Amino acid sequence: xxxxxxxxxxxxxxxxxxxxxxxxxxxxxxxxxxxxxxxxxxxxxxxxxxxxxxxxxxxxxxxxxxxxxxxxxxxxxxxxxxx
Amino acid sequence: xxxxxxxxxxxxxxxxxxxxxxxxxxxxxxxxxxxxxxxxxxxxxxxxxxxxxxxxxxxxxxxxxxxxxxxxxxxxxxxxxxxxxxxxxxxxxxxxxxxxxxxxxxxxxxxxxxxxxxxxxxxxxxxxxxxxxxxxxxxxxxxxxxxxxxxxxxxxxxxxxxxxxxxxxxxxxxxxxxxxxxxxxxxxxxxxxxxxxxxxxxxxxxxxxxxxxxxxxxxxxxxxxxxxxxxxxxxxxxxxxxxxxxxxxxxxxxxxxxxxxxxxxxxxxxxxxxxxxxxxxxxxxxxxxxxxxxxxxxxxxxxxxxxxxxxxxxxxxxxxxxxxxxxxxxxxxxxxxxxxxxxxxxxxxxxxxxxxxxxxxxxxxxxxxxxxxxxxxx
Numbered sequence: 001x002x003x004x005x006x007x008x009x010x011x012x013x014x015x016x017x018x019x020x021x022x023x024x025x026x027x028x029x030x031x032x033x034x035x036x037x038x039x040x041x042x043x044x045x046x047x048x049x050x051x052x053x054x055x056x057x058x059x060x061x062x063x064x065x066x067x068x069x070x071x072x073x074x075x076x077x078x079x080x081x082x083x
Numbered sequence: 084x085x086x087x088x089x090x091x092x093x094x095x096x097x098x099x100x101x102x103x104x105x106x107x108x109x110x111x112x113x114x115x116x117x118x119x120x121x122x123x124x125x126x127x128x129x130x131x132x133x134x135x136x137x138x139x140x141x142x143x144x145x146x147x148x149x150x151x152x153x154x155x156x157x158x159x160x161x162x163x164x165x166x167x168x169x170x171x172x173x174x175x176x177x178x179x180x181x182x183x184x185x186x187x188x189x190x191x192x193x194x195x196x197x198x199x200x201x202x203x204x205x206x207x208x209x210x211x212x213x214x215x216x217x218x219x220x221x222x223x224x225x226x227x228x229x230x231x232x233x234x235x236x237x238x239x240x241x242x243x244x245x246x247x248x249x250x251x252x253x254x255x256x257x258x259x260x261x262x263x264x265x266x267x268x269x270x271x272x273x274x275x276x277x278x279x280x281x282x283x284x285x286x287x288x289x290x291x292x293x294x295x296x297x298x299x300x301x302x303x304x305x306x307x308x309x310x311x312x313x314x315x316x317x318x319x320x321x322x323x324x325x326x327x328x329x330x331x332x333x334x335x336x337x338x339x340x341x342x343x344x345x346x347x348x349x350x351x352x353x354x355x356x357x358x359x360x361x362x363x364x365x366x367x368x369x370x371x372x373x374x375x376x377x378x379x380x381x382x383x384x385x386x387x388x389x390x391x392x393x394x395x396x397x398x399x400x401x402x403x404x405x406x407x408x409x410x411x412x413x414x415x416x417x418x419x420x421x422x423x424x425x426x427x428x429x430x431x432x433x434x435x436x437x438x439x440x441x442x443x444x445x446x447x448x449x450x451x452x453x454x455x456x457x458x459x460x461x
Contacts, residue, residue: 033115034113034114034115035101035111035113035114035115036112036113037110037111037112038101038105039105039110040105046113060098060102060105061098061101061102061105062098063098064097064098064101064114064116064122065116066115066116066117066118
């Protein structure tokens, strides 16, 4: 793999959102592009892959950064809606 | 259709503000974090107001909301309601005006234009009439029935105008004059074998003997209404013509016979003068022989001419008639061939005749086929 291809692969890899589920009480989403909507039962986050939906109960925004976001609460499911 | 407002929130622990807002039922459309301590929010105007009051309460700094999307334009119009009203009335007027006929165009009608406009007035297809009152198909059929000589009629809408286009039937061909009018006349005497008329009226026919200058095709044609139209006559007049060539040759000729006497002399010639050492001899008739010898000279070229004069006695002798005839025939045929100009030759013959007993007249005649027509303008 040449240098340019390696850089392109790295750039492509960093553009991919990463979802880290810590048990059932915490979800860390890295690489998002904005918070779409949120309430206690559902948080929808924009990502390059589409709308990431976190379903659960008593969900709160634990941390909201420019590229990463953390949702705390009882997480029942995580899914992606295609754009 | 939902209206959206966009604004920025600054402060620490923005997550706490978001969670608080959620408990109050604020539902933003989009939230983005720019950098630490600042985020952009897009939500409805009502939610934005709620978020603003909450931010003030919690100590966050929030900018005034700016309308985005269509809401932005509607807000602008709200302050300029006259503009909005004017736009609306204008669109309404345009929509209403398209229901009426604004103009009537009659194209390529020629002599039928006045009748066409009169008929359209009779049926009510005039400016100001409702478009739906004009049936284009029926109108076209009625017009075609009304003018049988018209090839076709087209009735269509051209914007707000009713356009009627006519096309007449194939008109009679134009009589082209191509410049001056005139006749085709005979360039020479001849016997017409064929007369082909391209334009004009034939005055002669095949088998007629014509003289030079006679009109073969008259430059007139009968028009569609019976009147005579002057035209430039064109056509081909094939005829048999006779071409002759004559040669006169004398039977007697004078011959110079030397007597034996001769005289020589030398002359120096220059461009400016000639120096002769002897006078010319006093012979009645003589033959002269001269030999030139250039002496050179750049500015005064010089030649030495050695002359010899031979005294001669003239004697008239008669030539052989056959010799004269042969010579005359050759000469007459040569002249005749020049005059024929490559025409198709039908026949050729030679006639000899004696004139005054001492001259042979040789006449060569050829019968050829030639186009004798010549255009003569009036």
